[in-house]
Amino acid sequence: MDMIAEKFDAIVIGAGMSGNAAAYTMASHGLKVLQFERGEYPGSKNVQGAIMYANMLEKIIPDFRDDAPLERHLVEQRLWVMDDTSHTGMHYRSEDFNEAKPNRYTIIRAQFDKWFSRKVRAAGATVLCETTVTELVRDAKDKVVGVRTDRAGGAIFADVVILAEGVSGLLGTRAGLREMPKPQSVALAVKEMHFLPEDVIEQRFGLKGGEGCVIEAVGTISRGMAGLGFLYTNKESISLGIGCLVSDFAATMQSPYALLDALKDHPSIRPLIAGSEVKEYAAHLIPEGGYKAIPQLFGDGWVVVGDAAQLNNAVHREGSNLAMTSGRIAAEAIVQVKRRNGPMTKQNLVLYKTMLNKSFVVKDLKKYKDMPALLHTNSRNFFTTYPQLMSQAAQNFMRVDGTPKIEKEKATAAAMIKARSRWGLVSDAVRLALAWR
Amino acid sequence: MTVAVTLRVEEKLYQNRYLVDSGRPHIKVRPHERPSANLLGLTRVCPAQCYELNDQGQVEITADGCMECGTCRVLCEASGEIEWNYPRGGFGILFKFG
Numbered sequence: 429m430d431m432i433a434e435k436f437d438a439i440v441i442g443a444g445m446s447g448n449a450a451a452y453t454m455a456s457h458g459l460k461v462l463q464f465e466r467g468e469y470p471g472s473k474n475v476q477g478a479i480m481y482a483n484m485l486e487k488i489i490p491d492f493r494d495d496a497p498l499e500r501h502l503v504e505q506r507l508w509v510m511d512d513t514s515h516t517g518m519h520y521r522s523e524d525f526n527e528a529k530p531n532r533y534t535i536i537r538a539q540f541d542k543w544f545s546r547k548v549r550a551a552g553a554t555v556l557c558e559t560t561v562t563e564l565v566r567d568a569k570d571k572v573v574g575v576r577t578d579r580a581g582g583a584i585f586a587d588v589v590i591l592a593e594g595v596s597g598l599l600g601t602r603a604g605l606r607e608m609p610k611p612q613s614v615a616l617a618v619k620e621m622h623f624l625p626e627d628v629i630e631q632r633f634g635l636k637g638g639e640g641c642v643i644e645a646v647g648t649i650s651r652g653m654a655g656l657g658f659l660y661t662n663k664e665s666i667s668l669g670i671g672c673l674v675s676d677f678a679a680t681m682q683s684p685y686a687l688l689d690a691l692k693d694h695p696s697i698r699p700l701i702a703g704s705e706v707k708e709y710a711a712h713l714i715p716e717g718g719y720k721a722i723p724q725l726f727g728d729g730w731v732v733v734g735d736a737a738q739l740n741n742a743v744h745r746e747g748s749n750l751a752m753t754s755g756r757i758a759a760e761a762i763v764q765v766k767r768r769n770g771p772m773t774k775q776n777l778v779l780y781k782t783m784l785n786k787s788f789v790v791k792d793l794k795k796y797k798d799m800p801a802l803l804h805t806n807s808r809n810f811f812t813t814y815p816q817l818m819s820q821a822a823q824n825f826m827r828v829d830g831t832p833k834i835e836k837e838k839a840t841a842a843a844m845i846k847a848r849s850r851w852g853l854v855s856d857a858v859r860l861a862l863a864w865r
Numbered sequence: 866m867t868v869a870v871t872l873r874v875e876e877k878l879y880q881n882r883y884l885v886d887s888g889r890p891h892i893k894v895r896p897h898e899r900p901s902a903n904l905l906g907l908t909r910v911c912p913a914q915c916y917e918l919n920d921q922g923q924v925e926i927t928a929d930g931c932m933e934c935g936t937c938r939v940l941c942e943a944s945g946e947i948e949w950n951y952p953r954g955g956f957g958i959l960f961k962f963g
Contacts, residue, residue: 558955596935709877
């Protein structure tokens with residue numbers, strides 16, 4: 429390759445949300461950018477639910493709605509608590525979400541990432557697919573100065589390397605820049621793509637004209653593990669999946685595909701996907717460690733962004749927007765350092781961390797810093813016991829069988845106390861409130 | 866739940882697109898007498914069921930159906946029980962939808 433002789437302003441490793449945001453932002457500011465993607469095309473290694481948040485993409489590509497492959501804009505969110513035969517739900521649907529510039533969209537990542545990558549190329553970056561970066565190159569002072577790949581040829585040099593290599597990125601962990609994620613701070617999610625005609629999806633969920641609905645569910649579907657089920661409506665498909673902490677999978681030896689098949693067969697889900705054709709089965713890790721799992725984000729000649737930096741809000745199920753925003757902010761910091769002709773040292777790249785701390789990314793993660801530990805240590809209570817109690821209470825309330833109402837209420841209260849004790853109920857409530865605060 | 870679930874992950878993997886790098890598996894299991902709890906767990910936890918127990922009670926891997934999620938790496942790389950690398954550029958799982 430001729431370009432090996434060239435030196436780049438920046439090398440970006442990975443063409444997911446954070447890598448594309450970083451590459452696009454730097455190239456738009458005139459930096460000479462080289463981006464590597466190990467997949468056949470951008471998106472071919474990437475998995476997401478997926479919900480995309482407009483505000484964070486607007487900050488990078490303001491007119492994205494003109495040509496981005498968007499599936500449905502969301503008008504309804506259903507939060508379900510499930511036991512084996514029921515769901516108790518809180519639904520929020522609003523006509524206000526039918527606006528000129530909707531706030532949230534479902535997307536299909538392989539298509540979206542190809543679109544984003546076209547924007548990156550149009551902005552002037554060079555994108556090399558089917559290329560796995562195998563090693564970071566360092567100088568005598570240990571500064572990262574380039575990379576080696578599995579293509580023929582030697583090292584390729586740049587002033588700074590942006591590690592956007594995803595949740596289980598090998599390079600940064602092998603180079604000792606950060607630790608590998610712990611089993612209790614990553615979730616394994618599996619999902620299937622269920623295809624159905626557009627009008628069937630709209631009938632089943634009461635949608636019209638590109639409107640979308642998502643369901644997110646906790647309960648006995650995760651079999652006592654800390655986990656979440658999800659169903660997202662796309663234009664002509666439904667993304668259906670479930671994820672639980674890897675440490676819980678390892679402790680219980682549950683099979684993720686068995687959980688997924690049981691979810692598909694749940695009486696509340698089965699009719700929603702009836703008659704669908706499954707066209708793909710995917711698995712991916714999701715960072716769940718929150719604020720306390722964020723690693724060192726910058727060093728001499730490098731920064732880390734997106735899932736590789738564990739930037740994911742497990743409580744609000746937001747990841748791609750944190751990825752896009754961290755990629756954009758890292759790029760803006762690099763552009764600033766470059767403009768004042770500063771070297772890409774740890775001392776200068778701290779600017780990325782300073783800017784990220786001021787953004788919603790770090791502020792949101794800080795707010796929920798105690799939530800991962802709480803949900804992990806109390807998973808059976810929060811994901812099995814309470815969902816079962818909630819279902820019993822609801823059924824007791826709905827079913828009319830001649831039992832005096834006062835006795836029904838007493839029975840519900842007694843069931844709660846029997847399951848968790850008075851102290852347990854109060855303590856769970858207080859701990860949840862503190863972690864939420 | 867009373868529903869009987871068939872554990873046929875092959876049917877799921879059959880939907881996927883792969884470019885297998887024949888003869889160059891990207892994951893290797895270190896030879897062992899008896900697997901650790903985590904390594905044994907992979908026979909159930911791996912979402913592609915790549916790990917299987919052989920007749921001698923040792924865990925073996927066939928990585929062809931691997932979706933490169935990294936679960937096994939998180940559980941078993943630090944102990945040295947498995948060696949995990951990315952497939953060569955362009956090879957491995959190629960998600961159509963992702």
